[in-house]
Amino acid sequence: MPLGWLQSLALLAARLYVAQVFFQSGLSKLRDWSSTLALFQDEYHVPLLPPELAAYMGTGGELVLPVLLVLGLGGRFAALGLTMVNIMAVLSLEEIAPAALAGHQLWGALLVLVALWGAGSLSADAWWRRRSSR
Structure with a gap:
């Protein structure tokens, strides 16, 4: 298996893992909006940001951007958007448990990889590039 495919599989795994974490967080916010x-x-x-606007923007980002990330549609955009959501989550808490901070750091590192390398060949972005080059 060529190195490019391994990279694409690793990027897909990173995209799926991080997307699941953020999407579940967004769903939990929707379940009890008050x-x-x-x-x-x-x-x-x-x-x-005013708290209500921050709630809408954060929840919207946690629900929309993971879908884009999973599909690899605007993969770099989705990764950078979720990076901002991740940073705001850490900055907005006065105290954060070490284990929670470690999770945010892991998600941030995985998102940086997608932002740098793109979503990989197993993505809508790659499909679109192949289709457009014909």
Whole structure:
């Protein structure tokens, strides 16, 4: 198996793993929207944004960007968008448990790989490039 395929498989695994984490987080926010708004009001202190706007933007990002990431559609855009969501999540908490911080660091590292290398050959982006070059 050529190295390019291994890289594409690794990028796909990274995309699927990170997307699942963020999508599940977005779903949990939707399930109890009043609690989500309360958390953004009282716990999460997102810089420069009113709490309600931050809640909508964060939840929207956690639901839309993982779908793009899984499909590899705008893979770099999705990875950079989720990187911003990840950074804001860490910055908005006054205290974060070491295990939670380690998770955010892992997700950030995987997202940086997708942002640098793209979604790989197993993606809608690659399919579109192959189709357009014909």
